[in-house]
Amino acid sequence: MTGVAGVSLVAWVWLLAGQGGFWRTDVRLPRTGGGEAVDAWPDVAVVVPARDEAEVIGRSLASLLAQEYPGRAEIFLVDDGSTDGTGELARELGARPGSLPLTVTSPGEPPQGWTGKLWAVRHGMALARERTGAEYFLLTDADIAHREGSLRALVEAAVGNDLDMVSQMARLRVETGWERLIVPAFVYFFAQLYPFRWINRPRGRTAAAAGGCVLLRASAAKAADVPDAIRQSVIDDVALARAVKRSGGRIWLGLAERVDSVRPYPDLAELWRMVARSAYAQLRHNPLVLAGTVLGLALIYLVPPVAAIGGAVAGAWPLCVLGAAAWALMAGTYLPMLRYYGQPWALAPLLPYTAALYLLMTVDSAIEHYRGRGAAWKGRTYAKPDASV
Structure with a gap:
């Protein structure tokens, strides 16, 4: 388990350094000088x-x-x-x-x-x-x-x-x-x-x-x-x-x-449907990609809090430190988005819980697809795209 926690921490260090600064919220509409760059406004x-x-x-x-x-x-x-x-x-x-x-x-x-x-x-x-x-x-x-x-x-x-x-x-x-x-x-x-x-x-x-x-x-x-x-x-x-x-x-x-x-x-059911209706389509309706996504979400988002809390309870301090460090990096990268939405910083440590919900929504999206109810929206259901079209 200590090794798994170490891998999770390495993953967060890599995300922090090599994933395009994904956590930053300063990518806003580019400015051009108050309209002076537009000679003739297009239709x-x-x-x-x-x-x-x-x-x-x-x-x-x-x-x-x-x-x-x-x-x-x-x-x-x-x-x-x-x-x-x-x-x-x-x-x-x-x-x-x-x-x-x-x-x-x-x-x-x-x-x-x-x-x-x-x-x-x-x-x-x-x-x-x-x-x-x-x-x-x-x-x-x-x-x-x-x-x-x-x-x-x-x-x-x-x-x-x-x-x-x-x-x-x-x-x-x-x-x-x-x-x-x-x-x-x-x-x-x-x-x-x-x-x-x-x-x-x-x-x-x-x-x-x-x-x-x-x-x-x-x-x-x-x-x-x-x-x-x-x-x-x-x-x-x-x-x-x-x-x-x-x-x-x-x-x-x-x-x-x-x-x-x-x-x-207003409630979890509405949010669940919003995510689940397209999650499996995002994974190209591929069960192997789904399995990899579930494992990846678990490793990156669920292992850190489990390692931190479990290690502290068991007195396995190396495990606890690795988990806590990964959890802290995770929460730190989430803070700018919370600020953008005007939400309290106290929500940042809850990101693993939210990720677990998204994991379940993704699995549910795949289940609904195989039941013939995938990508349902306002009375219409869209199956896997036909490759011949």
Whole structure:
């Protein structure tokens, strides 16, 4: 057990030194000098796929309609078969004076081989091309609210830094006890898998995005053949980033300052479904990768507290010291994310407990997949992608 604890400590030292500074939270939207880098503001089409979002559409769509943008911007809300009045609510919001132009449209049911969201995005992008000839698409989810100046800042960052895709990880809601325990860790684990600094290297191989807020150059979308090329992807944001980067596009991802998720996850069950619906897809539906992930999570996150507490109880002090050192490194790397979310430092030592929950969610995701209920979202279930498509 002392040897295992030693391996866990070495793993944390390696993560600290060699994983792209994943714990840092200072990767924010690049500045370009207050709009001076933009000679002519490009036309932007905002595409919002929405399915049964009446609970949140009032806040999210209203924030988009109120954006002040120096160029031409138009919003296309794609109502993906909603049964709760999402489309009607959107039309009422769009009728208010002083708002950006809004079109509410519906694509019909997605054909075989398409996820519902990407079929809706494809429909919205095609309609926007037909009506506006937009140079950029802002792809944003129906549960994402944009604060004042968000659209302008996104375009300024893209144009001023010659970026083909700019994505921001929206600040998720942290109001309930379960949200405080699980949500900051969600972003922390994502950054550990996809370090932002590695993503933002023009020649780096790492690619990822945050699907709630993606500004995409229209020419880059055409070059990458998106969304058609990724039409089966459940984790569509990572697939989009890979497609754009593979086609030669420059991408950027960072933490948001003006973009917020307004979707509530009031209890553990909601958070569990949010993680479990796509966790096994992230592992490519591979049982060997699942086994490796479970072992890795146990070694990196569960061994340190077990070694520290068990060693102290048993009087095995070398074991205790190794476990405590790894636990301290783990908690230390989590502190910046807790500060970003305005949460108390006392949550940092609880990260192993949160990791254990994520481990169980991942296993549950695999079980649901083999039961035929994998990647379920709002009445639709997506199986393993068909390699022939």
